[in-house]
Amino acid sequence: RKEVEQDPGPFNVPEGATVAFNCTYSNSASQSFFWYRQDCRKEPKLLMSVYSSGNEDGRFTAQLNRASQYISLLIRDSKLSDSATYLCAVGRTGGFKTIFGAGTRLFVKA
Amino acid sequence: DAGITQSPRHKVTETGTPVTLRCHQTENHRYMYWYRQDPGHGLRLIHYSYGVKDTDKGEVSDGYSVSRSKTEDFLLTLESATSSQTSVYFCAIRGDRVNTEAFFGQGTRLTVV
Numbered sequence: 001r002k003e004v005e006q007d008p009g010p011f012n013v014p015e016g017a018t019v020a021f022n023c024t025y026s027n028s029a030s031q032s033f034f035w036y037r038q039d040c041r042k043e044p045k046l047l048m049s050v051y052s053s054g055n056e057d058g059r060f061t062a063q064l065n066r067a068s069q070y071i072s073l074l075i076r077d078s079k080l081s082d083s084a085t086y087l088c089a090v091g092r093t094g095g096f097k098t099i100f101g102a103g104t105r106l107f108v109k110a
Numbered sequence: 111d112a113g114i115t116q117s118p119r120h121k122v123t124e125t126g127t128p129v130t131l132r133c134h135q136t137e138n139h140r141y142m143y144w145y146r147q148d149p150g151h152g153l154r155l156i157h158y159s160y161g162v163k164d165t166d167k168g169e170v171s172d173g174y175s176v177s178r179s180k181t182e183d184f185l186l187t188l189e190s191a192t193s194s195q196t197s198v199y200f201c202a203i204r205g206d207r208v209n210t211e212a213f214f215g216q217g218t219r220l221t222v223v
Binding site for chain 1: 143145153158216
């Protein structure tokens, strides 16, 4: 079993839709959590960190459920420009290593 | 954008030849990482460094070695390239504070023929 797992997708949604990504992690001692966005043939870039109390940045909401060991990303009112691959990342205890999920591809259609 | 550059950006090499990829940062960050990215596998950690001359293995370290003789440079070497090492390689850096995010270089597309 992979340490960090994501739904591989792809997700195909119309503009304006709400889409949710989930990510599970197996190491209960993990202490940092992130969502990255990766455009085609580009490097991953941080979308947002995920805090225990949940956090929001405009149309994006991230949540952490430590008991069930998953993090989620909700995108409201999807835009064409949201089309990308979304990667979750988990930092291990000690903070040295960051382990990534395989990513979920999102296509937003007009 | 974080000051991190990778070289070369593209390389084609023959099976059995040694290859070295370079990651250079201008942020003076302590932590540096090498990942490879392949379809269906996402980003997998090869090696990482937590200081000059301090390195450790990641999930997929077989066939790779690294060196860090200066804070700003982290080298990844494929001792004898194989076709299974055809991939996109990303370097990343991270600051000292626990739970900070990683910043990535633009990637190196390596093809082993």
